[in-house]
Amino acid sequence: MRAEKAGLRIFKRFLMAFSQLFVRSFIALVGMGLFLAGPARAADLSDDSASILAGNCVNCHGPSGRSLSAIPTIRGVNEEQLRVRLMAFREGRDAGVTVMTRLMKGYDADQIAALAKWFAKDRAP
Numbered sequence: 001m002r003a004e005k006a007g008l009r010i011f012k013r014f015l016m017a018f019s020q021l022f023v024r025s026f027i028a029l030v031g032m033g034l035f036l037a038g039p040a041r042a043a044d045l046s047d048d049s050a051s052i053l054a055g056n057c058v059n060c061h062g063p064s065g066r067s068l069s070a071i072p073t074i075r076g077v078n079e080e081q082l083r084v085r086l087m088a089f090r091e092g093r094d095a096g097v098t099v100m101t102r103l104m105k106g107y108d109a110d111q112i113a114a115l116a117k118w119f120a121k122d123r124a125p
Contacts, residue, residue, distance in 0.1 A: 045110075045111070045114040047118060049114070050114045050115060050117065050118035051118065053107070053111055053114060053115055053118075054115055054118060054119065056103060056106075057074065057115065057119070060099075061073065061074050061075075065119045074119045075119055075121075075122065076119075076120065076121075076122035077119060077120060078120060079116045079117050079119075079120035080116070082115075082116040082119055082120060083112060083113055083116035083117075086104055086107075086112045086115065086116060087104075087109065087112055089101050089103070089104040090104035090105055090107065090109075090112065
């Protein structure tokens with residue numbers, strides 16, 4: 001009976017490790033596919049594509065970029081001002097913010113321009 005429980009416990013651990021490895025590999029492959037597809041230019045990005053890029057932003061800045069906390073609202077901010085600020089984060093010129101400099105490094109200039117354009121629209125997506 002003990003051997004069966006020990007075997008079951010080991011099998012469960014194996015399944016958990018295998019599933020985590022599978023998920024990580026899948027995410028990496030999807031990410032690589034997006035990377036190999038090439039960067040999208042701001043003019044080429046639809047509102048739907050920009051809203052997908054904005055997924056990281058709304059985690060902190062609230063639904064549609066309208067903050068529900070002390071973090072600034074970014075929906076409705078002037079497009080050029082927002083683009084300049086996001087680029088400053090990306091280039092490390094605005095060191096007073098904790099996570100934004102790291103997050104913006106994941107976007108190229110065209111994607112940042114698309115995000116600024118999307119958030120500048122003063123409407124819910």
